[in-house]
Amino acid sequence: MKKTIGHLLILALLVMAGSLGFAQQTTRNEKTPEPERITQAQPDRVVVPLSNPAKPAKIEASLMRGSITVKGYEGKDVIVEARIRERAVTPEGQLAALYADQAKIEAKTKIQEKALEDMERSLAAVAPPEPPPFPGQEAQKKERSHEGMKLITSAMTGLTVEEDNNTVTINTESWKYSIDLSIQVPVSSSLELGAMNEGKIVVENVSGDIEVSGSNCPISLRNVSGSTVVHTVNGDIEAVFSRVAADKTLSFSNMNGDIDITLPADVKASVRMKSQQGNIYSDFDLALKTAPAKAEGAEKTEKGQFRISFDKGIYGTINGGGQEISLTTFRGDIFIRKKK
Numbered sequence: 369m370k371k372t373i374g375h376l377l378i379l380a381l382l383v384m385a386g387s388l389g390f391a392q393q394t395t396r397n398e399k400t401p402e403p404e405r406i407t408q409a410q411p412d413r414v415v416v417p418l419s420n421p422a423k424p425a426k427i428e429a430s431l432m433r434g435s436i437t438v439k440g441y442e443g444k445d446v447i448v449e450a451r452i453r454e455r456a457v458t459p460e461g462q463l464a465a466l467y468a469d470q471a472k473i474e475a476k477t478k479i480q481e482k483a484l485e486d487m488e489r490s491l492a493a494v495a496p497p498e499p500p501p502f503p504g505q506e507a508q509k510k511e512r513s514h515e516g517m518k519l520i521t522s523a524m525t526g527l528t529v530e531e532d533n534n535t536v537t538i539n540t541e542s543w544k545y546s547i548d549l550s551i552q553v554p555v556s557s558s559l560e561l562g563a564m565n566e567g568k569i570v571v572e573n574v575s576g577d578i579e580v581s582g583s584n585c586p587i588s589l590r591n592v593s594g595s596t597v598v599h600t601v602n603g604d605i606e607a608v609f610s611r612v613a614a615d616k617t618l619s620f621s622n623m624n625g626d627i628d629i630t631l632p633a634d635v636k637a638s639v640r641m642k643s644q645q646g647n648i649y650s651d652f653d654l655a656l657k658t659a660p661a662k663a664e665g666a667e668k669t670e671k672g673q674f675r676i677s678f679d680k681g682i683y684g685t686i687n688g689g690g691q692e693i694s695l696t697t698f699r700g701d702i703f704i705r706k707k708k
Contacts (some may be wrong), residue, residue, distance in 0.1 A: 410523075412525045416446040419531065420443065429538040432542045436570070438553060440555035441573070451548050451550075453546040453547070526539075552679065557574060561581070564582070565584045574591075578595070587600055590608050607630070610630060612691055628694075631686070639654070639683070640692070640695070643702050646701040650705070651706050654684035655686075
């Protein structure tokens with residue numbers, strides 16, 4: 369999934385760079401009022417039978433732009449719906465989307481500022497020079513006015529669904545349009561989801577393992593119980609667990625945003641919590657522990673031959689300790705709630 373998100377980001381940069389010259393030319397000229405749009409009335413819909421309905425399914429889906437909503441149900445098939453949003457993402461909108469959440473942050477960290485500068489330099493390096501117009505091209509554009517016409521954007525989700533031995537892979541053309549995916553899955557399904565901009569990820573009533581990766585989107589999990597690994601760069605993370613198995617990994621991390629998890633009242637857990645610029649809250653009776661020391665070998669210096677450091681995270685146990693839970697955010701608060 370990390371490779372998929374990385375490939376999506378590279379594709380986004382190349383698409384923006386390729387269209388940057390056109391976007392700059394458009395902004396220099398007087399823009400024609402945008403026409404009324406005709407979009408598809410019904411979403412693209414696919415019902416996918418599993419190779420072996422008696423075994424759990426695995427769902428893989430990623431979007432460059434848009435939202436993913438997954439709901440568990442008591443059926444045996446995987447049902448996928450993809451709906452395009454009304455407006456196409458313009459070249460200007462593609463660039464703005466990458467900065468949208470950063471603009472909401474009052475003070476950017478040095479790490480973020482450097483990342484933005486590197487991205488701008490990358491765009492400038494790969495942007496092609498603006499091509500000269502073909503003979504008669506300007507006159508041709510003026511003659512072909514769309515005044516009084518409607519822009520048709522119907523059936524452009526590019527939805528593709530593949531099933532192989534109970535693994536269902538879902539793809540769309542979300543590099544051009546924001547697309548909202550709605551997926552119904554058998555309750556025991558495992559999920560591998562990714563999204564980047566202009567949307568959110570929501571998962572409900574799923575007991576299988578969950579892996580979610582986001583860039584600029586909030587993530588919400590409700591009534592889940594499997595192994596859960598969630599990471600997003602900008603966006604809040606919320607998770608409500610119906611139960612917590614002793615052998616399941618639970619890990620949540622982001623750069624900017626809160627992490628808010630709700631656990632059963634009788635859960636036995638060992639928790640590691642870390643927020644560089646935020647606070648930590650809980651209504652559990654957490655028994656705090658001393659952070660473990662770490663000894664490291666080092667080259668000989670005037671100050672010694674070894675180094676000992678203490679983890680900056682906070683360690684604690686709930687109901688005597690048990691399943692390990694990790695919660696890490698750079699700029700946000702952490703909430704550990706007791707399910708009522």
